[in-house]
Amino acid sequence: MHDRLIPFDRILNFRDYGGWETPHGKITRGKLFRSASFHDATEADIAKLNTMDLRFLVDLRRPEERAHEPSKWSNESCRIIFNDEGGGGHALPPHLVALMQSELTPQSTRDYMLSLYREIPFDPRLVGLYRDWFAALGEGGAGVVHCAAGKDRTGIICALTLTALGVDEDAIFADYEFTNEAVDLEARMPRIQQRIEERLGRKLDSAALKPMLGVHVDYLREALNAIDAKYGSALNYIEQELGVGASALAKLRDNLSA
Incomplete structure (x- = not known):
């Protein structure tokens, strides 16, 4: 899994999530990328991104997140897709609001x-942006999807992408859970906690904060169970909610399979 990581100075969790075997062939490497945000990118990071021939980028962050930490990268050959409707300014995003609970515990987090x-x-x-991601994939070329940390909103759309391509569930969960290693959560925990505490103006218990900073297979399972309960399966959701019908799915698999 570590060979999927693409090292940057200040862009975290950037990795290629292609290369999995499927019944339709092996997914091509160098087309599917996932990442945390680019707000802290260095000049070297920007130069590296410029060499990657990325054709589209889907930024899943909320308006307030994009306003608070604007991306430092753009490229005229890469279409940037985002949705800033319904917000703006520097309001706290919901996950930070949740940390303002007076009785914060590991279980409540x-x-x-x-x-x-x-x-x-x-x-x-997010549904609209997930639709945009699949539509852009259908047009061809390499793309990257990211949110703030590249783990939750990004983790779900990456899992759905791999599901659409026919990757087996064990591999999908392995790709998702690898985020904990990719960002070296244990080593980065003190710095992340300090930044959150500075923004919130309060001290936090690291044990209560930890369930929010990493990923857990139970989280992704919860999302997939919710999808199954409403749509019967993730593939039905991908077709009915994200607009990827049988012909679009077949084309996607052809375009991304070696």
Whole structure:
């Protein structure tokens, strides 16, 4: 899995999530990328991105996140897709609001993450961006999808992408869970906690914060279970909610399989 990581100075969790075997062939490497945000990118990071021939980028962040930490990268050959409707300014995003609870515990944080994962697949703004991601994939070329940390909103659309391409569930969950290693959560925990505490103006218990900073297979399972409950399967959701019908799915598999 570590060979999927693409090292940058200040862009975290940037990796190629192609290369998996499927019944339709092996997914091509160098076409599917996932990442955390580019707000802290160095000049060297920007130069490296410029060599990657990325044709589209889908930024899943909310308006307030994009305003608070604007991306430092753009390229005239890469279409940037985002949705800033319904917000702006520097209001706290919901996950930070959740950390303002007076009785914050590891269990309350975990419960919040599970509820978040149940909601993400049905958030209208994210559904629109997920549709944009699949539409851009159908047009061909390499693309990258990211949110703030590249783990939750990004983790769900990457899992759905691999599902659409026919990757087996064990591999999908392995790709998702690899985020914990990719960002070296244990080593980065003190710095991340300090930044969150500075923004919130309060001290946090690291044990209560940890369930929000990493990923857990139960979170992704919660999202997929919510999808199954409403649509019967993730493939039905991809077709009915994200607009990827049989012909579009076949074309996607042809374009991304070696």
